[in-house]
Structures are given as structure tokens and as C-alpha cells.
Amino acid sequence: MSQPISLNDPIEICGLKIKNRLCKSAMSEQLGGRNGEATKALETLYKTWAQGGFGLQITGNVMIDARHCGEPRNVIVENRNHIEALTRWAAAAQENQTYCWVQLNHPGKQAPKHVDKQPISPSAVPLGQGMDKIFNVPRVMTEDDIADVIQRFTNATLICQEAGFSGIQIHGAHGYLISQFLSSHHNRRTDRWGGSLENRMRFVIEVYRAMRAAVGKTFPIGIKLNSADFQRGGFTEQESMTVVQTLESEGIDLIEISGGNYEAPAMMRPKKRSTIEREAYFLEYAETLRSHVQVPLVVTGGFRTAKAMSNALASGALDMVGIARPVSVFPNLANQLLTNPATNGSYAYPSTGIKFIDKIAVMDINWHEHQLKLLSSGQPPNPSLSPWWIAWRSIRGILKSGSQKRRA
Ligand SMILES: Cc1cc2nc3c(=O)[nH]c(=O)nc-3n(C[C@H](O)[C@H](O)[C@H](O)COP(=O)(O)O)c2cc1C
Numbered sequence: 001m002s003q004p005i006s007l008n009d010p011i012e013i014c015g016l017k018i019k020n021r022l023c024k025s026a027m028s029e030q031l032g033g034r035n036g037e038a039t040k041a042l043e044t045l046y047k048t049w050a051q052g053g054f055g056l057q058i059t060g061n062v063m064i065d066a067r068h069c070g071e072p073r074n075v076i077v078e079n080r081n082h083i084e085a086l087t088r089w090a091a092a093a094q095e096n097q098t099y100c101w102v103q104l105n106h107p108g109k110q111a112p113k114h115v116d117k118q119p120i121s122p123s124a125v126p127l128g129q130g131m132d133k134i135f136n137v138p139r140v141m142t143e144d145d146i147a148d149v150i151q152r153f154t155n156a157t158l159i160c161q162e163a164g165f166s167g168i169q170i171h172g173a174h175g176y177l178i179s180q181f182l183s184s185h186h187n188r189r190t191d192r193w194g195g196s197l198e199n200r201m202r203f204v205i206e207v208y209r210a211m212r213a214a215v216g217k218t219f220p221i222g223i224k225l226n227s228a229d230f231q232r233g234g235f236t237e238q239e240s241m242t243v244v245q246t247l248e249s250e251g252i253d254l255i256e257i258s259g260g261n262y263e264a265p266a267m268m269r270p271k272k273r274s275t276i277e278r279e280a281y282f283l284e285y286a287e288t289l290r291s292h293v294q295v296p297l298v299v300t301g302g303f304r305t306a307k308a309m310s311n312a313l314a315s316g317a318l319d320m321v322g323i324a325r326p327v328s329v330f331p332n333l334a335n336q337l338l339t340n341p342a343t344n345g346s347y348a349y350p351s352t353g354i355k356f357i358d359k360i361a362v363m364d365i366n367w368h369e370h371q372l373k374l375l376s377s378g379q380p381p382n383p384s385l386s387p388w389w390i391a392w393r394s395i396r397g398i399l400k401s402g403s404q405k406r407r408a
Contacts, residue, residue: 004314007306008338010055011319013296014220014253016166018320019097021313022334024049024057025256025300025322026103026169026224028071029372036066036076038089041376046093046100048375049327053334054098056320058169058224058256059089061105061176062160064152069115070107070176077104077156083163090164101167101222102160106149108177109138109186110262120145122181122203123188129263146193146203149177154210157221167220167253170207175261178204179226182243185233201243208250222254223247224300227285230264230271241289248295256298256322257282257289267301268364279308287317298322306336306343325364328371329383350387361394363387 011018031041049057063069063076077086093100109121112134121138141149157168172178180186181203187194193202204223211221225243229235244255259282260266270281280286281301289297300322303309309321326345327333336343350367351358358364367390371381 007310015218016099016220018055018099020055020338021320022054023298023320023322024054024327025324026058026060027324028060030071030073031376032073032075037082038075038085042089043092044378045372045376047095048331050093050095050098052332053338057093057098057100059102061103061171064104064106064156068106068111070111072115077159080159086163099166101169102165103169103171104153104156105171106177108180109135110175122194125186127263150207150210153207154214157211158214161215161219170223172204173224173226173258174267183229183235185231197239197242220253223252224256224258227257227259227282230260230266237285241292244289244293248293252295254296256300257286258300279303280312283312283317290317304346306341325368328368329381331375347383352387352391357391361391363390366390366394
């Protein structure tokens with residue numbers, strides 16, 4: 001019988017020999033320059049994680065269209081104007097035999113008013129849950145818009161490849177544009193881009209095919225995909241499995257599993273307490289998926305201890321473990337996980353204890369984002385950072401700008 005896979009085992013993906021099974025998942029940094037260029041702060045941050053031991057790291061979501069950003073200070077790749085800065089970022093992020101892939105994203109309607117006055121989406125369905133105060137109703141995309149976005153994904157892929165990144169991850173999860181196309185709640189189109197699952201997934205397939213045709217078979221392309229939207233009428237587990245099978249048959253190199261969107265943020269905090277306690281939020285889905293596909297799988301969301309990660313890998317349900325929030329406070333976590341089986345990357349969940357305040361302060365995001373800022377300026381993170389301080393800063397920001405941001 002073959003040995004179960006362990007965290008230290010290398011894995012080969014599309015010709016890349018990745019040194020271990022730990023993947024730093026995407027966390028939007030909001031550390032881009034005024035013109036969407038990569039910055040010294042990003043170099044410092046990603047160098048820290050590269051030295052921290054990850055085999056693979058995925059950047060925070062990088063925008064493909066300056067007119068449609070998801071957040072202020074996103075990195076934007078729509079032309080070669082800032083290729084030198086991008087090249088420096090790629091080099092810093094790939095020290096210590098780490099590979100870094102860029103996560104490319106179009107936010108669609110999940111772009112707040114103060115960033116995008118006129119967002120686009122497959123259909124003019126506003127975001128619910130009171131988010132209409134923060135996000136404008138999207139304009140329905142035309143055929144030309146669709147062709148333009150596909151072209152932009154392709155163009156950005158070529159520029160990132162030229163800059164020296166070793167792969168691309170398409171952001172197909174968390175309610176952004178690709179995820180909006182996949183969901184029958186958000187996509188009400190009656191043309192070839194909507195209706196049946198075959199039509200709803202046409203967009204992601206066309207994006208992937210165009211990118212693949214541009215870079216060839218030897219440059220890795222992966223995708224982050226929802227296991228489900230956890231929303232009535234949204235993308236279901238069954239549909240997700242069909243999309244994974246289709247992408248596998250198209251030749252995709254890696255699938256990262258997550259779930260949820262702004263309206264139902266399951267990727268950050270699942271509803272069931274038992275799911276949180278079990279650590280890996282989407283493991284059950286991955287177990288079922290594994291029996292249908294061979295494509296390498298990363299599962300992200302909730303992993304904290306070496307024990308849970310090792311068990312999940314040993315089960316064969318996944319090929320790599322995705323970790324995001326813990327490495328904002330423990331940047332050396334991967335090295336520790338690889339050398340000490342008793343490692344536990346848990347820390348106090350940032351909360352004021354008042355749900356309403358945490359919600360308007362977008363606590364989970366803003367608290368972790370502040371840790372990224374500290375790391376990016378060469379300072380140590382602060383796991384005991386007061387959630388009340390984050391709440392005060394966020395609420396002051398809302399009062400000043402009349403709006404608040406977003407997401408994951
Ligand atoms: C500050 C912050 C920013 C995030 N930005 C992104 C992003 O740009 N793209 C993405 O796919 N996920 C993003 N996420 C979600 C994470 O990748 C991950 O799916 C989620 O945090 C659950 O994993 P964890 O329990 O290991 O943190 C973000 C999460 C945080 C906390």
C-alpha cells in the first residue's frame with residue numbers, strides 16, 4: 001500500500017515541482033499604488049510569506065480593468081505600463097523556492113459605489129441583505145462587454161507571465177463576476193450565456209480557453225471555485241461538481257475549493273458551529289468531488305492545526321491545504337507546520353462581541369487586512385490587536401466617506 005500524503009511531500013503541477021503541500025490562499029492586500037501598480041509594500045509582504053515556507057502562494061485578487069475594481073488600491077493589470085514593478089513583486093514572492101500565482105479577478109457587481117459607480121453583471125439583479133446602500137445596481141453586460149472581459153483576462157495572463165509569475169488563478173468564487181455568471185439567482189439571461197448550467201458556465205470556460213490558447217499548455221492555470229453559494233437559487237454543489245469535471249476535461253491544472261459570496265459569506269464563517277470546529281469548512285464536498293475527478297485540489301477555509309491538515313491530506317480528498325487568515329498573524333506558520341506536528345495556528349477570532357458592530361466594521365476582513373499592513377511595512381503582526389480599535393477606525397471611515405467596503 002502507498003504511504004498517505006504528508007504536508008512535506010512535493011507535488012508536480014503542470015511541470016512545476018512545488019516543494020510542499022501548503023498553499024497561501026489569496027488575501028486582497030489593498031497595497032497597490034495610485035495607478036494600480038505593484039509596490040514595495042507588496043514585495044515586503046510576499047517575501048515574508050515566501051521565507052515563511054509555503055510551496056505555493058496566490059496573490060490577493062488583481063483587477064483586469066481599471067474601470068471595474070473591487071476595492072481601492074487593488075493592483076490592476078490591463079497593460080504593460082507597470083511591468084517592472086510587477087516583475088519585482090514576482091521575484092520577491094518567489095524567493096526560497098516558492099512559486100507564486102496571480103489571482104485575476106473581475107468583481108462584477110461586487111464593487112462598492114465609491115469604487116465603481118456603474119458595475120456590470122450578467123443581469124441587473126441588485127445585491128440583497130441591505131447591500132443596495134453600498135453597491136449600485138449593475139448594468140447588464142452586452143456581447144461586447146463579455147468579449148472584452150475575456151480578452152482582458154487573457155491579456156493580464158500574458159503580462160503576469162512576462163513579469164515572471166509562475167501561474168494564474170482565475171477567481172471564479174465568492175460572488176464575483178464569474179461566480180455571478182454561474183449562479184441562476186444572479187444570472188437571469190435568456191441568451192447563450194444564461195439559463196441552463198451549460199450556458200451559465202460558458203463564460204468561465206471561454207475565459208479559461210482564451211487564456212490557455214494564449215499561454216500554451218506549459219503555463220499553469222488554476223481556478224478558485226465555490227463548492228456552493230449557500231444562497232437560495234444560487235450555484236449548487238451538484239452544479240459545482242459538473243463545472244469542475246468540465247474544467248478538468250478542458251485541462252485546468254488546479255482547483256481551489258471555497259464557497260459563499262458577500263450575501264452569504266460561508267468562506268469566512270460557516271453558519272454551523274460543528275463545521276467551524278471540524279476546521280476544514282469544505283472538506284465534505286472535496287471528499288465527494290474527489291471520487292469524480294483527478295485534477296489536483298486545494299481546499300481552503302478553516303484549517304488551523306497541523307493535525308487537521310495532515311489528516312485531510314492523508315484522506316486523499318485533497319492535494320494541497322489552503323491557508324489565508326492565520327498567516328496574517330503567523331507569517332512563519334508554514335515552516336512551523338512542516339517541522340512540528342503539534343503546531344496550532346489558532347488565535348482569538350476578532351470580534352467586539354456585538355454582531356451588529358462587527359458587521360458594519362467588516363471586522364473579519366479589516367482586522368486581518370490591518371495585519372497585512374503591518375507585515376508589509378516590516379513590522380511584526382499584532383494578534384492581540386483590539387477589535388474595538390478596528391471598529392472605531394471603520395466607523396470613522398464610514399462617517400467620513402459615507403460608505404463602507406466589502407468582501408473576501
Ligand atoms: C483580508 C482578506 C482578504 C481576502 N481576499 C481574498 C481574495 O482576494 N481572493 C480570494 O479568493 N479570497 C480572499 N479571501 C478569502 C481567503 O482566501 C480564504 O478563502 C478565507 O479567508 C478562508 O480561509 P482561512 O480560514 O484560511 O482564512 C480574503 C480573506 C481575508 C481575511
